[in-house]
Amino acid sequence: MTRSFVTLSFATLFLCTSLFVSSLAAQESKKSNPEFSFGAEVVSSYIWRGQNYNHTPSLQPWAELSWxxxxxxxxxxxxxxxxxDDEIDLYIAKEVGPLTIALWDYWSYSKTNPGQYFNYNPETTSHMLEGQAILSFGEENRFNFLFSSIFYGSDPSKSIYGEAEYIKTFGKNQLSLFTGYQFKGEYYHSSPGFVNLGCTYQRQIAVKENFTPYVSLSFVVNPSAGSTYFIAALGF
Incomplete structure (x- = not known):
């Protein structure tokens, strides 16, 4: 599959999604000015969806533009x-009311597995492309429901993953409980099952009005793999 075909597929997928939600978007008032934000976390180990990515510790910067x-x-x-492996991801998302549709491009590389960023050949690429749908409800008591599907790239099993999360905010504190299940594929485990159960406690640190770093502690269990993790993080 050529790079141009992959790019065209991305554009077609997101265009269809945008058309689907455009009627809902007309009901909302959106800010006309773009907003840029950025930050970073330092975590004691990189655990994602119940998988250990062997970073001890891991520096995880991010940046996004919303409009x-x-x-x-x-x-x-x-x-x-x-x-x-180190990792660089790109994403684009569209939010309308409680629904968010997103497309992620995950890319991993290392000195022993350098990869080529613009290599999207399905047999040799280090990229994974994933579509996501997220439903969110509430504020101080928030429920998030994620459905995601890896549809192209370095996961030939095209894994499907779902997650439910409850977030309780009280003052400068936040507690989240989550459970994740692999419905199909072998990326998170060799067979379907629960792969990501746990909780996270987060506390904001008052420094000044526009700068509020936080610390968090997470306990994560992957029942399918029999793995348990305890993670500490500092974010800013």
Whole structure:
């Protein structure tokens, strides 16, 4: 598959999504000025959806631009020590009411597996493309429901993953409970099952009005793999 065909597929997929939600978007008042934000986390280990990516610790910067309900962003993970691959991701998302539709491009590389960023050959690429749909409800008591599907790239099993999350905010504190299940594929485990159960406690640190770093502690269990993780993080 050529790079141009992959690019055309991205554009077609997102255009269809945008047309689908445009009627809902007309009911909302969107800010006309773009908003840029950025930050970073330092985490004791990189655990994602119950998988250990062997970063001990990991530096994870991010940046995004939001405008008229669209968000364009990048998220990365760079190991300080450990044997895992480094990662640079790009995403585009459209939010309308409680629904967010997103397209992610995950790219991993290392000295032993350098890869080529513009290589989208399905047999040799280091990219994974994933479509996401997220439903969110509430504010101080928030429920998030994620459905995601890897449809192209370095996961030939085309894994499908779902996650439910409850977030309780009280003052400068936040507590989240989550459960994740692999419905199809072998990316998160060799067979379907629960792969990501846990909780996270987060506390904001008052420094000054426009700068509020936070610390968090997470306990994560992957029942399918029999793995348990405890993660500490500092974000700003």
């Amino acid at each position: 008229r309900g669209f968000t364009f962003g990048t998220w990365s993970a760079f190991r300080v020590t450990g044997d895992g």
